[in-house]
Structure formats: C-alpha cells, structure tokens
Amino acid sequence: MKNRLVLAGALGLATLVVALLLLRQTALLASIPGLAQVESAAEARRDGQDTPVLRVAGRPVTVADLDEMERWTVANLDWMRDALTNTTDEGQRALLERHIALIEAYGTPTVALAALIRDRALEAAAEREGLWPDEATVRARVERDRALAATSGDARLAAYIRTFGEQAYWNDWYPRVAAREIALERLYEAHTGHLSDLQQRQALWLETERSIVQEAGIEVVEDERLPASVDSALRYLDEYWKLTEDSVSS
Template sequence: MRPFAALGVLTLLALLGALVATHVTADQRPDVAQLERAGQARAGDPGPVLAQVDGLPITTADLAERIAIVQANLDYMRQEAATGGPQADFLQEFARLIESAGVENAALGSLIVDRALMAEAQRRGLAPTGDEVARRVAQDRALAPQVDDPRMAAYIAVIGEERYWTVVYPATVQQELAAQRLWEAETGAVADPVERQRAWTSVQARIIGRARVTLVRPDLAAPATLEGALAYLQRYWELYSNANR
C-alpha cells in the first residue's frame, strides 16, 4: 500500500513513474493525448517559480503538468462513476469536488501537499539519498521495456527518453520514497488499513497546516489561488475521512 496525497490513488496511477511499478489495467489510465499534454509541460524549461512550500519551489511547468493529470483523473472518475461500480458514489463525489473547486486549484493543492511532505521528510532525515534514488531509477528503467503501453511511450517520447530517466523520473522517485517513509513513520503502528489511511489523512492536514506556503507569482498561478487550493485540500480530507467511516 502506498501513501496517497491530495488526489489519492488516481494521481499516483496517472503519474507515469508509477506505471512501471504498479499493476494497472489499460482502461484505468489516461489516453495518449492526455499524457502527451502532460509531457509537453514537462518537456521544456521548468519556467519561473510561482509558489514555495517550506522553501521548495513549484514552477509553472509543475502546475501545467499537474493540471493535465488532474483533468485526466477527472475524466476517468466520471467514466468509472457512470459504470455504477463499488466506488461509484465516492468517485462521483470526488469528481464534483474537483469540478466545484476548479481543476487548477486541485492541481495546485496536490503540488502543495507533495512539497510539504518532501520538506517534512527532509527535516526528519527520511528523504532518500541520491544513491537510493539512482538504484530505484535503474531498476525501473530496466523493467520499462516490459510495460507495453502506448500512453507511457507517448509521454516519454514528448519529454525525450534521456531527459525522462535522468531528470523527470528521479524527481518522481524522490517524492514517492520520501512520502512512503513518512507514511510508515507516522502510521506504521496502525494495523487496520482503513484507520491507517484515515490517520495518514490527518497527518497530511497537520503538516500542511504548519507549512510555510507562499504564492510568489499569483499571476502565473491564476486562475488557481492559494485560498482556493487550501480550501480544496480541506474538503478533500473531509470527503476521504467520511468515505472511510
């Protein structure tokens, strides 16, 4: 089980780094065009910094990519909710939350969580070392040819294979390992998986509550706002906690 951030499991499935290491059926992933749009945001210069969370930057490229991912997740949730499956009610409520908050605010909120968790892991000595990240990247790169998925191929092709494996994916691995270790440190004593996830939601809310979050270029974040992003997170945590009662 992995720790889930502000967009839950759907975000991790949509982030291409996770596709190598997770077992996800083809119809659960974004289509080629959606991943190409996400890749285009990541292919060039990171752009100027629009926000900082405990000193860690969020750039215009970060936000553009995350907006594309959130939109892909929203489309997926709408489709799944329409099938009437076991998670249909939750996915429908989740989709409504993103729609009411705005895709841009949901994207900025999820990035704020990512940076705050990374900063917390760094403060507590839980962030992975460069060697640990490099080993994981090498392992996943060796496995990548076994993943026969045109969407992953399209995303990497837009970015460029060398840039993806040496710049983009290492950052994804660093974030994932840091969050995983923080999750284990904070919730490892909780045996029940539902209670553990609820505890993790509370941990995230606590960390965000004391983080120093600054929107240094509101014009570059618009239409997202800091207030809108934080309000989205609060409503997400409430939704997730209520869904697991």
C-alpha cells in the first residue's frame, strides 16, 4: 500500500517529498520514530478548532489544520533523521541532509504553515479547473483505501486511525482527505500528462506548482493565532522548490 494513503493527505507534500521514499515499516511501535507525534496529530485534528486563521485563494486554513500540520512536520523530521542513519546511498544522504537543514533553519511552525499554503492554493486551482471529484468517486476511493488500510501493516497509519477513532475517521474525516488527493492527482495529470518522461513531468509540475502558489491571494484572518509569518513561509517554499528542482535535474 502506498504510504501516501493517509500520511500525505494529512501532512502535505511539501514536507513528505523525501521521507516517504525511505521509511521502513515495522510492527514494533516503540521503535518507530515520531509515533507519538502521529498520535498527537490525530488528537489535534479530532479535537481542534475549525476557526479560520487565514485564507489562501479563498480556502481556509484553521487552527486545527495548523496544530496538526506542525505535529506531522515534527514526525517527518524524526523519520528523515532515522532514514539518514539507515541509508548508505550518498545521494540520498545528501538530499536528506539538505531537507533536514532547511526545515530546521525555518522551524516546524513555518514549514507547517508553508505546507498548508501550498496545499490550499493547489486545491483552489483544481476546483477552478473543474477537477474536484464527485461524491461517488470519493466514496469509491474511501472504500478502496479502507480495505487497503486493513491489511497494510503500517503502524503509523494504524496509530493515527486508532487515536482519531475508526468510524469517525473513515466516515467523517477521510472523505475530505480523499477528495483533496483525487483533485490534486487530476491537477498534476492535467498539467503534465502530455509528457512521457518522468523527470520532465516532475520539473514541469514544480514550475506549475510554484506559479499557482505565487499567484494565490492570501488573507490573514487572525494574525495573533498564526504560528509564523506568511512571508517566512513563502521564503521557505522558494528554497524548498529550488532544492527539489536541483534533485530532479541531477
């Protein structure tokens, strides 16, 4: 099963691009770095406030979104550090070190805000382009992923669902995650599907993603509840894109 099933839907691709390629699955919960943060992320989502803190292209980022995303970002750092100690590939090590250093330089609150700004801008673009899935499509994805989750053996996924509450997760929350994931998959295909070369597709997508985010209007609703400045988050994204472009072209 793809790790993206729940983790990317919750975390945002801006912090997952490296770590999900390198994570090692295990049934020994105590040995998994960041597991406590996964459970904490589920609690933040389940119990968090839906009060909007800012809007990106008209789409809200809430207190709960920010709280959960920061916990995922901390967990992701733990996974990346663990992967760093367990890989002998020098190219992967160098890329991991650069991503870890970038996140540490800006801090997890800034990276969490950046991931959500990116996600909301892309979601709004997908909706504008008529790519948002209908209820039947979302239902089918939820049913598929629920069946996959039952046999995945991924302790992080199990911990998140258990902490959130299984029925509430699959019935109330995951349909929203699935809808966003489908919309972003369609957006990627709409902009890069004419290319057959994967490297070219990735390069074009990074260019497209950057353009969409940079053109998105950002309205701060409750400045005092922002964990970091919007300007810092946008600077992080600029450096993230440059780093990712370098890895795609190398």
